[in-house]
Each structure stands twice: as structure tokens, then as C-alpha cells.
Amino acid sequence: MATTAVTEQHEPGAMVPAPFRVAEREQDTVDTWTLTLEPLEGPGPSIGPGQFMMVYAFGVGEVPISVSGPPGRPGPVVLTVRSVGAVTAAICASEPGRTLGLRGPFGTAWPIEAAGGDDVLIIAGGIGLAPLRPVVLHVLDQRAGYGSAAVLYGARTPGDLLYTDLHADWRRTVDVEVTVDTAGPDWPGRVGVVTKLLPGARFRPEQTTAFVCGPEIMMRFAARALLDRGLAPERILLSMERHMDCGIGLCGHCQLGPTLICRDGPVYPYSTLAPWLEVREL
Amino acid sequence: MPRSLEDLLADVPLFEGLDDEARTLVAGCARNVHFGAGDRIFKEGGEADVFYVVRHGSVAVEAFVPARGPVTIETIEAGEVLGWSWLFAPYRWHFDARALTVVRATVFDGVCLREKCESDPALGYTLMGRFAQVLIDRLQSTRVRLLDVYGNDGRH
Amino acid sequence: MRAEGLTIEPKQSVISPGALDDLIGALRERGYRVLGPTVRDGAIVYDELGGATELPIGWTDSQDGGHYRLERRGDDARFGFAVGPQSWKRFLFPPRLRLWRARLGGADAPAVEEEPVDEQPLAFIGVRACELHAIEIQDQVFLGGRYTDRDYAARREDVFLVAVDCFEPGGTCFCTSMGTGPKVGSGSDLTLTELFDGEHRFLVRAGSDRGAEVLAGLSGRPAGPTDVEEAEQSVATAADRMGRTMEAFDLRDLLERNLEHPRWDDVAKRCLTCGNCTMVCPTCFCSAVEDETDLSGEEAERWRVWDTCFSVDYSHIHGGSIRPSGRSRYRQWMTHKLGTWHDQFGSSGCVGCGRCITWCPVGIDITEEVAAIRATDGAGADATVA
Numbered sequence: 001m002a003t004t005a006v007t008e009q010h011e012p013g014a015m016v017p018a019p020f021r022v023a024e025r026e027q028d029t030v031d032t033w034t035l036t037l038e039p040l041e042g043p044g045p046s047i048g049p050g051q052f053m054m055v056y057a058f059g060v061g062e063v064p065i066s067v068s069g070p071p072g073r074p075g076p077v078v079l080t081v082r083s084v085g086a087v088t089a090a091i092c093a094s095e096p097g098r099t100l101g102l103r104g105p106f107g108t109a110w111p112i113e114a115a116g117g118d119d120v121l122i123i124a125g126g127i128g129l130a131p132l133r134p135v136v137l138h139v140l141d142q143r144a145g146y147g148s149a150a151v152l153y154g155a156r157t158p159g160d161l162l163y164t165d166l167h168a169d170w171r172r173t174v175d176v177e178v179t180v181d182t183a184g185p186d187w188p189g190r191v192g193v194v195t196k197l198l199p200g201a202r203f204r205p206e207q208t209t210a211f212v213c214g215p216e217i218m219m220r221f222a223a224r225a226l227l228d229r230g231l232a233p234e235r236i237l238l239s240m241e242r243h244m245d246c247g248i249g250l251c252g253h254c255q256l257g258p259t260l261i262c263r264d265g266p267v268y269p270y271s272t273l274a275p276w277l278e279v280r281e282l
Numbered sequence: 283m284p285r286s287l288e289d290l291l292a293d294v295p296l297f298e299g300l301d302d303e304a305r306t307l308v309a310g311c312a313r314n315v316h317f318g319a320g321d322r323i324f325k326e327g328g329e330a331d332v333f334y335v336v337r338h339g340s341v342a343v344e345a346f347v348p349a350r351g352p353v354t355i356e357t358i359e360a361g362e363v364l365g366w367s368w369l370f371a372p373y374r375w376h377f378d379a380r381a382l383t384v385v386r387a388t389v390f391d392g393v394c395l396r397e398k399c400e401s402d403p404a405l406g407y408t409l410m411g412r413f414a415q416v417l418i419d420r421l422q423s424t425r426v427r428l429l430d431v432y433g434n435d436g437r438h
Numbered sequence: 439m440r441a442e443g444l445t446i447e448p449k450q451s452v453i454s455p456g457a458l459d460d461l462i463g464a465l466r467e468r469g470y471r472v473l474g475p476t477v478r479d480g481a482i483v484y485d486e487l488g489g490a491t492e493l494p495i496g497w498t499d500s501q502d503g504g505h506y507r508l509e510r511r512g513d514d515a516r517f518g519f520a521v522g523p524q525s526w527k528r529f530l531f532p533p534r535l536r537l538w539r540a541r542l543g544g545a546d547a548p549a550v551e552e553e554p555v556d557e558q559p560l561a562f563i564g565v566r567a568c569e570l571h572a573i574e575i576q577d578q579v580f581l582g583g584r585y586t587d588r589d590y591a592a593r594r595e596d597v598f599l600v601a602v603d604c605f606e607p608g609g610t611c612f613c614t615s616m617g618t619g620p621k622v623g624s625g626s627d628l629t630l631t632e633l634f635d636g637e638h639r640f641l642v643r644a645g646s647d648r649g650a651e652v653l654a655g656l657s658g659r660p661a662g663p664t665d666v667e668e669a670e671q672s673v674a675t676a677a678d679r680m681g682r683t684m685e686a687f688d689l690r691d692l693l694e695r696n697l698e699h700p701r702w703d704d705v706a707k708r709c710l711t712c713g714n715c716t717m718v719c720p721t722c723f724c725s726a727v728e729d730e731t732d733l734s735g736e737e738a739e740r741w742r743v744w745d746t747c748f749s750v751d752y753s754h755i756h757g758g759s760i761r762p763s764g765r766s767r768y769r770q771w772m773t774h775k776l777g778t779w780h781d782q783f784g785s786s787g788c789v790g791c792g793r794c795i796t797w798c799p800v801g802i803d804i805t806e807e808v809a810a811i812r813a814t815d816g817a818g819a820d821a822t823v824a
Contacts, residue, residue: 183354184351184353184354185344193422196423
């Protein structure tokens with residue numbers, strides 16, 4: 001599977017964050033914000049879809065965050081961040097004008113170019129839509145290069161749905177189906193697990209690539225549902241997450257079996273992951 | 283020319299693969315109905331002697347929670363079965379159902395079908411198997427949501 | 439430069455024990471900070487050596503599972519012991535290292551100042567064959583990937599390595615099983631073999647040009663056939679006296695197919711998850727990043743500190759730890775060290791030094807754990823995963 005190319009030349013360790021200024025800050029849900037960051041030095045990195053940056057809030061700490069902006073060209077870095085601890089809370093609280101430190105991009109990318117000509121399923125759970133948004137943007141940009149394309153998206157409640165103002169735009173050229181786990185009477189849409197959206201999607205199983213991102217258990221169930229629908233395990237891509245301290249393959253924390261997620265992932269084909277996902281507490 | 287009920291049933295996943303004789307038997311207990319957006323389809327506690335196959339539109343299965351109001355448990359879309367309480371005593375609805383949109387459905391007389399199943403055990407076994415699958419799917423869907431995987435404080 | 443091959447004829451010399459002082463002096467004169475074994479707090483540790491009298495003269499170590507004692511020898515051997523609780527990694531990969539400092543200045547972006555690397559070159563005296571292999575293994579970790587460790591690269595660049603062949607393997611040694619000793623192969627600047635027959639002396643061979651240059655400055659005599667023969671005999675005898683053995687064949691696959699083996703439950707009952715093994719292991723490399731700030735919030739620092747996969751926090755992500763049980767953490771350590779290290783770095787992570795066995799408070803023996811799994815290879819595989 002095509003992933004970020006590993007160069008022969010060894011790059012000296014990148015443990016020093018580069019300064020980026022918060023240009024925009026938008027609240028998406030009660031606990032999620034999207035920040036647009038402008039580089040203070042240079043044109044900004046070119047980021048593959050699904051890659052992540054190590055994001056540093058001065059004096060607080062650093063966490064890995066997947067990039068959710070348009071892939072492949074240098075420019076502002078878009079991060080959708082969920083506030084779950086001290087560091088992410090500090091990042092989410094960063095008003096325009098404040099500086100954050102970024103290292104990266106690191107990790108392997110969604111092989112969206114290798115999927116050219118395929119039908120595409122983008123299956124997201126919760127915050128998992130953020131690392132998948134670059135895939136959506138790429139497909140929208142290169143629509144003729146793909147067959148049918150559908151975004152299947154599930155979240156906890158209607159208030160937790162991301163990028164709802166963009167869904168109408170997306171719907172012009174790709175299918176977007178949304179469901180929530182539970183809702184009140186004002187919600188006119190679907191209530192149910194995200195895998196329930198599969199039967200209604202049009203795709204040729206033998207010619208489909210599926211990009212799946214969300215909590216690990218949701219990805220496990222989604223992968224199984226896709227296998228039941230006839231997709232080959234190599235055509236199902238997942239984005240894995242583990243604790244990261246360095247992001248550059250030196251601290252050892254992000255090990256998943258024989259791989260390091262910062263280096264060999266976070267994007268993996270299900271065919272590779274399946275035996276590891278079966279072992280509890282691996 | 284409008285399609286016959288048997289033809290319509292052929293497209294319903296629940297009845298997929300049933301032989302013509304069985305389908306005719308089942309069709310004999312069925313008729314078409316429609317609901318306007320917002321119409322109540324059934325109420326919790328009411329007598330459950332029918333079930334529906336939604337052909338067009340979307341239905342919310344709800345529970346009314348005091349101080350919270352109606353909470354949608356699940357939505358039922360085209361091709362899906364609404365209602366399984368007709369199968370088991372005391373034959374009472376467990377939840378409310380409300381049409382979210384204009385809904386066209388086929389309604390099946392549960393009493394009629396139960397009688398046919400009793401006189402034709404083979405048909406009864408087949409239908410029971412089909413409904414068991416519906417229940418399994420609903421249970422799975424519910425169980426997975428019970429895990430609350432998107433929750434802020436839960437385990438991954 | 440790291441010890442490269444020779445461009446002049448390899449030459450073996452014999453020097454007296456006293457000449458070790460000259461060796462240390464010669465290295466200090468060349469600007470090296472000389473580190474080597476010395477006795478402190480009831481153990482043989484690695485520290486700066488002012489002279490050869492600071493070596494553990496006449497000391498040996500008695501080692502077993504959870505047991506380490508120094509004992510007096512009947513002779514004046516300089517290297518008559520196996521290995522102590524420390525490894526050379528504490529100098530190449532320090533337990534605490536500041537990476538950078540940053541100052542927040544008003545509206546400007548914080549100014550980040552990377553920590554300057556330690557310029558003084560290091561010399562290690564008394565590096566065992568297993569330890570040479572361990573250094574090479576850490577070279578692969580820190581220098582072999584796309585991103586290299588800046589600090590390790592700087593420290594490693596000029597290290598002068600004086601290796602010694604082992605003649606006194608320890609109770610927990612199993613280097614022969616791992617193919618890492620007891621005889622020193624290549625990779626050192628000088629190698630010493632301590633000899634006793636007739637005369638207490640050292641056979642010295644150079645492994646690099648600069649090693650040869652230093653050797654040339656020491657007073658000694660050319661080695662003769664008896665010296666060489668005694669050295670070979672000494673190493674051969676040592677190879678037969680290993681305290682432990684481990685069948686290392688096919689370990690990667692063995693462990694991969696035994697992730698649900700009941701032995702993990704067994705060792706979990708004993709393991710305290712104290713992490714001693716990771717501290718003493720010469721190849722364990724895991725580190726954590728600590729971001730600190732002063733009370734004013736104006737200055738911040740990033741530190742790299744040793745970490746251990748045995749801590750619950752090691753695998754923490756929002757919502758909890760991936761490995762909450764001791765069972766899963768022991769399994770992670772052992773399957774990484776002996777198994778998935780091959781996938782990640784192309785070799786085993788274990789050099790058979792035995793430190794993890796000696797320094798485990800409850801004496802868990804990695805060679806015994808491997809043997810137990812091998813004995814019932816495949817056990818537990820049928821257990822249905824819920």
C-alpha cells in the first residue's frame with residue numbers, strides 16, 4: 001500500500017516545534033474546535049491526507065492531532081481538536097493571534113490516489129470525520145477520478161456532528177448519510193449505528209476502497225460489516241491511535257504489535273491489522 | 283398498472299427468497315397504507331397485532347422519558363420492518379412510532395399471519411427465522427450504542 | 439569516527455596491568471572523558487575513572503535471579519566480573535536530558551533554544567562483547583530510522599571503545615545463546631583479554647586506526663603464541679560457563695503465535711511491574727517527553743526522560759490505558775525485546791547480558807519464560823476471544 005515515502009537520507013530528529021499563529025478559531029460542537037494555523041516561518045508543510053502533527057501548547061504539553069485541511073499543498077494547517085484533557089483544552093482555548101508549536105507532518109497517509117477509479121466509502125465515527133475530511137476534499141476536487149462516493153457518518157447526538165454546514169456542499173457531488181446514536185424529537189434524520197448506513201449505500205464491493213476512522217471499536221465493527229458486504233480486507237483502511245510522545249519513532253510508546261504507529265501508521269489496511277485487533281491489550 | 287402486493291413483497295429483504303406460494307399466503311394478510319409526516323403510527327402499550335414494512339419514508343421509534351421528552355431510539359427506513367411485538371404475548375407495543383416524513387408502508391395483519399403460521403409450521407418456521415434476524419440486528423445496533431463509544435469519559 | 443576497520447596490519451601486543459593507567463592517561467590527554475567500572479554502594483557501576491586503581495581490582499560478582507553480591511577474588515583481576523546494574527546507555531542516552539528551552543515574549547512567538555550537545559568525547563573502558571552489540575542495537579534504534587536522535591548521534595560519534603573479552607561470565611549470562619559473546623568481535627577501538635598464566639598481563643588488539651595509534655604509545659611487547667593461545671582458551675572456557683541458556687531460534691514467530699499463552703497469566707502473578715528490567719537493560723530505549731513551565735508561565739522546557747513500558751501511564755490515551763493489566767505489560771516487554779524488535783529494527787533486542795534476571799526483585803527469568811512457552815507452544819490458542 002502506498003504510504004509516505006521513507007527517504008534514504010536520515011533527517012535529524014525534529015523535536016523542536018515550529019511556531020504557527022492561530023488565524024481562525026471556530027467552535028464545532030460543545031467540546032470540539034477547528035483551528036486554522038498560519039506558519040510564521042516559511043510556506044508551511046505539505047501534508048498528506050491522514051497525516052498528523054504534534055501540536056504544542058506553550059508550557060502545557062504536546063499531543064498528536066490529525067490534520068483535517070486540504071491535502072497535498074503547502075499552506076495553513078487546519079486542525080479539528082476535541083477537548084479531552086489539559087493539553088487539548090489549552091489548544092482549543094487558543095484565540096486568533098496566539099501561537100502554537102507544530103512538529104510534522106508525520107505518519108502514513110490515506111492511499112486515496114491509489115484508489116483512483118474505485119468506488120469510495122468514507123466511514124466516520126465521532127471525531128473520526130476530522131482525519132477523513134482531507135479524503136473528502138480530495139474526492140470532491142478530483143471527482144471524475146472516482147466511481148460512486150459516499151460519506152457515512154455517525155456521532156453520539158446531533159449536537160456532536162462535525163462540519164454540518166459543509167454537508168450540503170458535499171452532497172452536490174458525493175452521497176452524505178448521517179446517523180446519531182440517540183436524539184430528541186427535533187432531529188429529522190437517522191438514529192442508529194453507523195454500520196446501518198451501509199445497506200443503503202451504492203458501491204461495487206470488488207471495486208471499492210473504504211476509509212474508516214473513529215473509536216477503535218467502531219472501526220472494528222465497521223470493518224466487519226464491510227467484509228460481510230464483500231470488500232477484501234486490503235481495501236479497508238483504518239486509522240489507528242496510541243499514546244505518542246515523540247511522533248518520530250524514537251520513544252517507543254506508539255507500538256502496535258510489530259509496528260510503530262507514528263512511522264508505519266496511523267493508516268493501515270485491515271488485512272494487516274486484523275490479527276492485532278483480535279488480541280486484547282496488545 | 284400498479285404492482286400487486288406479491289410483486290411488492292418480492293422486493294422486501296424480509297421476504298427475500300420466499301417461494302411464490304408462501305409469498306401469496308403472506309400477501310393475503312397484507313395491505314398498503316400511508317401516513318402523513320408527523321402522524322403517530324402506534325403508541326406504547328397499545329395493542330400490537332400488526333407490523334409494517336416501510337416502503338418509502340422514515341419512521342422514528344421513540345420512548346417518552348419524563349422531564350426529557352420523546353427520545354428517538356432508532357429510525358426505520360425504506361425496506362425495513364417496523365414492529366415485532368405482534369409475535370409475542372402480550373402483543374403490546376413497547377415504544378411509540380411516529381412518521382418523520384410521508385410514509386408509504388405495507389401493513390400485515392399479525393393475527394391473520396399467526397393463524398397461517400400455526401396451520402403451516404413450515405411457513406411459521408421460515409417467518410420466525412426472518413424475524414429473529416430482525417431482532418438480532420436491532421439488538422446488535424442497540425448493544426453497540428450502549429457502549430457509548432463516542433462518549434467523552436468512556437473507555438475507547 | 440566510530441571504530442572503523444583497520445587500514446594497517448592488525449597487531450597484537452601484551453601490556454602489564456600497570457599500563458592500563460597509561461591507557462587511561464593517554465585517553466584523558468586526548469580530551470576524552472574516561473568512563474569505566476568501579477565499585478560503589480556494593481555494586482560495580484560505570485563512572486568517570488581518574489586512573490586504573492579505580493577499577494574493581496580483585497572483585498567479582500555473584501549473580502542469580504533477584505540476587506547480586508560482590509565477592510572478593512583470590513587475585514588482582516581488573517575485569518574479573520560480569521556486568522553490573524548499569525549499562526553504557528546511561529552515557530549515550532542519558533536518563534534525563536533537556537531538549538530545549540523556550541521563552542514566551544509578549545506578542546512575539548516563543549523563542550525556542552535547542553540544548554547544545556555535549557561536546558566532550560567519551561571513552562568507555564571495559565565494554566563487554568554483549569555491550570558492544572547492545573550499543574549497535576541502540577545505534578539502529580536512534581540512528582537507523584528516518585528521524586535520528588540528535589543528542590545520541592553527537593555522543594556516539596566520537597566514543598572511544600576499549601572492549602574486554604569475558605573470562606568470568608555471570609550466573610545470569612547467556613550471550614552465547616544470543617550470538618553476542620563472550621569474545622569481542624568488531625566495533626571497538628581496542629580489545630583487551632586479561633591473562634594470568636605465569637604473568638598477569640593483557641593481550642591487546644587494535645580494532646581501528648586510532649586504537650592502533652593509542653596502543654602504539656603504550657609500553658608493551660609483541661604478543662607471542664602462548665599469549666594468543668591462552669586468550670583463545672580463556673574465551674572458550676568462558677563460553678562454556680554461561681549461567682543460563684536460551685533457545686533463540688525462531689523466537690519472533692514463536693512469540694507472535696503465543697500471545698494468548700497461559701504462561702503470561704503465570705508470570706503476571708509474579709511480576710511487580712516495577713520496571714527494573716527496563717532500567718538495567720542495555721537496549722531498552724523508551725523515553726517520555728516532559729513539558730514543564732515555571733510558575734510565571736513565561737519559560738518552558740522540554741525534557742526527555744527514560745520511561746518504562748511497565749507503567750500503566752505508558753499506554754495511556756484519552757479514556758484510559760491500552761494495557762491496564764500487568765499481564766499485558768509483561769507480555770509487551772518480552773514480546774518486543776525478543777520478537778517484534780526483529781520487525782522494527784532487524785535484529786533481536788536481547789544480548790543475553792542477564793541483567794533483567796539479576797535485578798528483578800522476584801527473579802523472573804526471561805530464559806525460563808521462553809522455555810516454558812516453547813514447551814507448550816500453541817497452548818491457549820483455542821481460547822475464544824469474546
